[in-house]
Amino acid sequence: MPPAAVPDDVLTTPFTDYLLRNAGVERPAFTCRTFPGPADHTLTWPQVLARVRGVARELRRVTRPGDRVAIVARQDLGYVTAFLGTLYAGRVAVPLSVPTGRTGRARIESAFADATPAACLTSKDFLDQVPPATVLAVEDIADVEPGDAEPPAAVAMTDPAYLQYTSGSTRRPAGAVISHRALVAACWQTTRCYHADASTPLAGWVPFFHDMGLVLLIGTPVFLGSRSVFFTPMEFVRDPLRWIRLLAGLPGVVSAAPNFAFDLAAEAAEDLEAVDLSRVNSVLNGSEPVRAATVEAFERAFAPFGLPRAAHKPCYGLAEATVFVTSAGAEGPTVRVFDGEQRVSVGRPYGQRVRIVDKEIQVSGPNVADGYWGRDDVIAPGGWLRTGDLGFVHDGELYVTGRLKDLIIVDGRNHHPQDIEATVEAAHPGIRRVAAFAVRDGHGEGVAVVAGCTAPDASVETAVRRAVSAAHDLPLRALWLVRPGEVPRTSSGKVSRTAARERWWGENERHG
Structure with missing residues (x-):
């Protein structure tokens, strides 16, 4: 109707x-x-x-x-x-x-x-x-x-x-x-x-x-x-x-x-x-x-x-x-x-x-x-x-x-960032807020993640990488574990993937 x-x-x-x-x-x-x-x-x-x-x-x-x-x-x-x-x-x-x-x-x-x-x-x-x-x-x-x-x-x-x-x-x-x-x-x-x-x-x-x-x-x-x-x-x-x-x-x-x-x-x-x-x-x-x-x-x-x-x-x-x-x-x-x-x-x-x-x-x-x-x-x-x-x-x-602009394409396959973010959040109870975004380097397009974590350590990183690999058949090109409040947000409270990419991946690119 x-x-x-x-x-x-x-x-x-x-x-x-x-x-x-x-x-x-x-x-x-x-x-x-x-x-x-x-x-x-x-x-x-x-x-x-x-x-x-x-x-x-x-x-x-x-x-x-x-x-x-x-x-x-x-x-x-x-x-x-x-x-x-x-x-x-x-x-x-x-x-x-x-x-x-x-x-x-x-x-x-x-x-x-x-x-x-x-x-x-x-x-x-x-x-x-x-x-x-x-x-x-x-x-x-x-x-x-x-x-x-x-x-x-x-x-x-x-x-x-x-x-x-x-x-x-x-x-x-x-x-x-x-x-x-x-x-x-x-x-x-x-x-x-x-x-x-x-x-x-x-x-x-x-x-x-x-x-x-x-x-x-x-x-x-x-x-x-x-x-x-x-x-x-x-x-x-x-x-x-x-x-x-x-x-x-x-x-x-x-x-x-x-x-x-x-x-x-x-x-x-x-x-x-x-x-x-x-x-x-x-x-x-x-x-x-x-x-x-x-x-x-x-x-x-x-x-x-x-x-x-x-x-x-x-x-x-x-x-x-x-x-x-x-x-x-x-x-x-x-x-x-x-x-x-x-x-x-x-x-x-x-x-x-x-x-x-x-x-x-x-x-x-x-x-x-x-x-x-x-x-x-x-x-x-x-x-x-x-x-x-x-x-x-x-x-x-x-x-x-x-989002059309947020769509991540790796090896011809489409990946929605919020799906990857949900996988990362479920990978460990200490993870609170996640930004996933597309990155490009000498190996082509890939995925990077910034995750807010209450107690970051090697075990959390391992759990996240394994979860993303198992659920999406994707290796993470980069992973940053930060305090939950450091994951950038827009004025309305949404995760700002653009700001996260610029702050972490952009810094990585500027300094090699």
Whole structure:
């Protein structure tokens, strides 16, 4: 059966109209949970609108329609109102991370160079750490009461709403141009798939500068008039069970996270006190490959607390599709064996079409980005977005098998890096995170691996090499055992194979 189309009334209603509708009801809108405590800091819908109007007024004072506005702020209520205020003012938002660490600063500088923002909304702590621009501290912007308010800027649905900078796992970050039309389409797809309405809480910790966090925790609550409850990614890392406790406290909740987060939560489950997860609506597993072992471990860990198996929803999306492409439905995870490999279905499309051309997944729909900022290349020639991801469809469900650019070809045989990574992870209990990638030397193309290991020694190396040889008939050209935290990741938590190759194999090439 073809997927349902996004209704015309959705595709013609500006996103800020939903914000105005919500402001007529005095109910909680956004809650930022802080630790230790925890303590909740909440804005109602009228308070959100007052702050959004304040941000918009300041932006109208220092920028012009169509200007880009960078958001470099902490994951708190200020980030929410900064993003919404930028759209209310008719400017183009550029959601970014905070400038911590060398990699974080380099990413921000790269985005600034590409987007050339006219202004930057930031937290007070970062006023002197952002690149040159007209910088405004969100905390210092006064609210605007209804009597002094201006209406939202008039925008065309095809106008850019924001630039979603890709995580850069296989190439330099680029700003996907997300229109107002694409944003509302993606919000509709989310609500349609998970049967969400104004009574459905959205909750989580995925960063706002990532497409999953932005659409699920800011965009969809505005679209529905529902409540969003969130905390920071760092607080999740410090205690993964904070996420599980959050879900238990919000009946009917929809949440989302990358696959690695499900692993971390399952590993910590033995320390979980009695909670009731029986009323969780959906927990989306996306942003990186969904592993069958993770699905099984998560179910074993939390079924005793009442979590329905069907609540775990493997899904697939990408920044160029405003986040959403396919998802499991009421059936929950489907795991099948193909050619001896366990594969997890990422479900069916909602409000768009999916096809496979030469093993590549291609997507068409109103949620697809219009292009990359400042570039002439067409992002969806003929109306079809080439995702660069490999996959196939079975019984109407999509299975993702790898990345086109990451594909490793040795002696004419194709090897998907995530398959090799799964083999390495299973080879020894001390291995936590793995990057496998193609390398080339005087012997031709081969495979190299960087593996995070809690206690590296010769026995671990032997176990890894034997496992890869037995499972894939491949000798490893190189193997580096490092501390788990040293395996590079993208901004969304995925393993960055490109960065791993450059750091270890590139260093090897430079020094012979």
